[in-house]
Amino acid sequence: MRHALIFAAGLGERMRPLTEHTPKPLLQVGGKPLIVWHLEKLAAIGVNYVAINTSHLAGQFPEALGDGSRWGLRIRYVYEGPTPLETGGGLLNALPLLGPEPVLTISGDVWCDADLATLPAEPEGRAHLLMVGNPAHHPVGDFLLDAQGRLHADGEPRLTYSGIGVFRRELLDDWRTAVGDVPGVVEHPPRFKLRPLLEAAMAHGTLTGSAHRGRWTDVGTPARLAQLDAELSG
Numbered sequence: 001m002r003h004a005l006i007f008a009a010g011l012g013e014r015m016r017p018l019t020e021h022t023p024k025p026l027l028q029v030g031g032k033p034l035i036v037w038h039l040e041k042l043a044a045i046g047v048n049y050v051a052i053n054t055s056h057l058a059g060q061f062p063e064a065l066g067d068g069s070r071w072g073l074r075i076r077y078v079y080e081g082p083t084p085l086e087t088g089g090g091l092l093n094a095l096p097l098l099g100p101e102p103v104l105t106i107s108g109d110v111w112c113d114a115d116l117a118t119l120p121a122e123p124e125g126r127a128h129l130l131m132v133g134n135p136a137h138h139p140v141g142d143f144l145l146d147a148q149g150r151l152h153a154d155g156e157p158r159l160t161y162s163g164i165g166v167f168r169r170e171l172l173d174d175w176r177t178a179v180g181d182v183p184g185v186v187e188h189p190p191r192f193k194l195r196p197l198l199e200a201a202m203a204h205g206t207l208t209g210s211a212h213r214g215r216w217t218d219v220g221t222p223a224r225l226a227q228l229d230a231e232l233s234g
Helices: 034-042 058-067 086-097 177-178 195-203 223-234
Strands: 003-007 049-054 074-079 101-107 110-111 127-132 143-145 158-167 205-211 216-218
Touching: 003 034, 003 086, 003 127, 034 049, 034 058, 034 101, 049 058, 049 086, 058 074, 058 195, 058 205, 086 195, 101 216, 110 158, 127 143, 127 195, 158 205, 177 195, 195 205, 216 223
Parallel strands: 003 049, 003 101, 049 074, 127 205
Antiparallel strands: 101 158, 110 216, 127 158, 143 158
């Protein structure tokens, strides 16, 4: 995997007032912005090109991160406009800037100590998701990971999608049918969530996953941000 995409276009509404002046991925934990933890991990596994999609306070990203050369990376910023395109629309919109090989994607508002080198460079199916234990704020989880490493929309016990995965372009084939007539799909560029595409892949047995048993945090609120900062700074 030489190319990666970091989802950083969210409005950070649950993180207010901190995100009124700073995009969530640029909030500091352990002495550096959340997104820098990702950039360091990507550089460590040989990724050399990173697309970062932006919307809210987009101008702060190039100011803070530059062209990526300090990490040995080349960063390209993808501005989605004042309204984010959601994860599915964001991935579709960024594809022209990424190579033909599978793309490693990371949500800009999570923190994880997983070794990204353990993710498959060439997923067996259309995508491979890193799954984690269910956090207190999401106890029901997302998908079942079976003994063969395949993910299912139904069944127990369920794990939570970490926001880290490897995606083939084929996942977006016929995205319009998978997404249906939801608001945003007729816009240019279209806006839609990633989950319907994942569910379609699961229905065809083409979505695999692996479980990470280490540390992971969805940094979605000021309280969780403060807790993670205290853990990393201690």
